[in-house]
Amino acid sequence: MTLLSVRNLAVDYATKGGTLHAVSRGTLEVGAGEVVGLVGESGCGKTTLARALTGVVPRNATFKGGEVVFEGKDLLAGPPAAWKDLLWRRISFVPQSSMNALDPVYRVGTQMEEVLRLRGGLGREAARNRTAELFGLVGLDAKRSVEYPHQFSGGMRQRAAIAMALALEPSLVIADEPVTALDVIVQRQVLDTLRDLQSRLGVSVLLVTHDISVVAYVCDRVVVMYAGEVVESGKVGDVLAAPRHPYTMGLTNAFPDLERAGGTLAPIMGAPPDLRSPPTGCRFAERCPFAVARCRSESPPLTVAADGHASACWRSDEAAALAETARDPATWTPTSASAA
Numbered sequence: 001m002t003l004l005s006v007r008n009l010a011v012d013y014a015t016k017g018g019t020l021h022a023v024s025r026g027t028l029e030v031g032a033g034e035v036v037g038l039v040g041e042s043g044c045g046k047t048t049l050a051r052a053l054t055g056v057v058p059r060n061a062t063f064k065g066g067e068v069v070f071e072g073k074d075l076l077a078g079p080p081a082a083w084k085d086l087l088w089r090r091i092s093f094v095p096q097s098s099m100n101a102l103d104p105v106y107r108v109g110t111q112m113e114e115v116l117r118l119r120g121g122l123g124r125e126a127a128r129n130r131t132a133e134l135f136g137l138v139g140l141d142a143k144r145s146v147e148y149p150h151q152f153s154g155g156m157r158q159r160a161a162i163a164m165a166l167a168l169e170p171s172l173v174i175a176d177e178p179v180t181a182l183d184v185i186v187q188r189q190v191l192d193t194l195r196d197l198q199s200r201l202g203v204s205v206l207l208v209t210h211d212i213s214v215v216a217y218v219c220d221r222v223v224v225m226y227a228g229e230v231v232e233s234g235k236v237g238d239v240l241a242a243p244r245h246p247y248t249m250g251l252t253n254a255f256p257d258l259e260r261a262g263g264t265l266a267p268i269m270g271a272p273p274d275l276r277s278p279p280t281g282c283r284f285a286e287r288c289p290f291a292v293a294r295c296r297s298e299s300p301p302l303t304v305a306a307d308g309h310a311s312a313c314w315r316s317d318e319a320a321a322l323a324e325t326a327r328d329p330a331t332w333t334p335t336s337a338s339a340a
């Protein structure tokens, strides 16, 4: 069952240098009880899209169109108050830095109790009990609830931020780069906890990350973003084993496996386009080793195949052959990339 369905969501920022089109094709689905990864390199609009789904955006941001259908209702078309009402109760958010979720001057347990009392209307005693329960749920020792955030390790702070997001039993948790600041061992422990929570509580998770190995480790489905647009989505096994968009092919070559670090890595050369004046054709054309003339003049639509695997590339039909070529690191060297 689909919990969240986002179609062509567009979000602009007003900046001194002009309007920046941070998200222009935000299209994704999250099913009940699914862990969905939202992946793409830094600056491609992941945080903007993820935050927009909570209805709370920076002051200089504007929704420019699209649909955000959650539990059957289009939140973007409805009154803002109705969307706001869902925050923390039905949809919760773990910000990019766990320190942003925790106030350094209050004990961690006290903060959690405050959240439960203010947002959930719990009494003092009930909030204290629920805090102990939440600590246990994310693998923290409840005795440490009297400590301050700086006394927690990075992994513990991240667990506390996740516990805070789970406080009011939401059906969707959006976690923005929840393990990025952690070392690999702790990353795995926190991801294992997230996965475990998903299966025990049935909560859906939209996990934002720039690291495709995190997606491979923990997600059911993946949504790949490039320069403000979703360019590919599907089941993790399908997308990683047989990517249909050259950007995804490049991403899978650019990261070590979370299980076995090392190996030959081939970064995608060049940089994403300026989102104040994105190109009219395919936004990846400047960096794509497979670009043809049409790619530079016409933007490829996101097309969903019968198996649910979606991609936005004029050469999708040749994806298997292109993926084979893309596995060779030489494909991504400056001399072979079309940007060179």
Ligand SMILES: Nc1ncnc2c1ncn2[C@@H]1O[C@H](COP(=O)(O)OP(=O)(O)O)[C@@H](O)[C@H]1O
Pocket (backbone or CB within 6 Å): 013, 014, 015, 020, 022, 040, 041, 042, 043, 044, 045, 046, 047, 048, 049, 058, 060, 275
């Ligand atoms: N508050 C803001 N005002 C103006 N531009 C912003 C703001 N936040 C992000 N951006 C710009 O929007 C684009 C997308 O950023 P972001 O959503 O943070 O991407 P990601 O999370 O993938 O790194 C980037 O070009 C970034 O510089």
Ligand code: SF4
Pocket (backbone or CB within 6 Å): 245, 246, 247, 282, 283, 284, 285, 286, 288, 289, 290, 291, 292, 295, 300, 312, 313, 314, 315
């Ligand atoms: S549309 Fe063209 S430039 Fe864009 S990803 Fe496909 S082949 Fe590359």
Ligand SMILES: [Mg+2]
Pocket (backbone or CB within 6 Å): 046, 047, 048, 096, 176
């Ligand atoms: Mg981000």
